[in-house]
Amino acid sequence: MDEVFKALADPTRRELLDQLFEQDGQTLSALEERLPMTRFGVMKHLKVLEEAGLVTTRKRGREKLHFLNPVPIRLIHDRWVSKYAAPWASALTELKRDIENEEKER
Amino acid sequence: MDEVFKALADPTRRELLDQLFEQDGQTLSALEERLPMTRFGVMKHLKVLEEAGLVTTRKRGREKLHFLNPVPIRLIHDRWVSKYAAPWASALTELKRDIENEEKER
DNA sequence: ATGATAGGTGACTAAATGGTCACATGTCAA
């Protein structure tokens, strides 16, 4: 799971996820075109995303197709958001903190 | 928002968020005690979390109290999870990908 | 077969990051 957070930390990699969300199954060359970077930089980023499980791949001839995998992001949601910020939970957290602050300021 | 992702990328900082979730409003010294690191390291991490808006602070005499702020994490949820992995959306995404893969394999 | 196309590897550099320390400020309590 550490790899997922690290993968999401880079803006280029988030951009790649955005591109794959718009159109799934793109090749390296297609993804490279829209980024201000050489093919090698993009390749490294895709490798990081793949090792984190955020992107899965499939070969078609000499091409490599990249697919977005939303599962790890759902796991973040399950672990962090439901813990800290799911609608009901966050409302309770804020209420709790507000009350505590008011009590301390008395 | 970039700062939030970078802040979440470090395991020590996620640990600090966990500690604050367990007990909100802890001081630097209290947070330091459970971490295998000097006070200075913890201070740097807390600064990163504070600048990302994940932690808010309040001074009480010579102490500095740290509070968890779930809002930025909720924004991630709004931007990424609802986009990629909200229950209904992710189900659709997976279905869509499965269908596409089947079609390509024919 | 041969040239063009798509992708892969390892080495390298520059910059960012995590962690420590010497030293300094502000606050409490006796």
Place this chain on the structure above:
DNA sequence: TTGACATGTGACCATTTAGTCACCTATCAT
């Protein structure tokens, strides 16, 4: 008011990371 306590700052070092490049392999079309 003096000593102990809680936090802050700037410099510093080691490691990691983003990005590039020369070179290599595999596949397609003619």
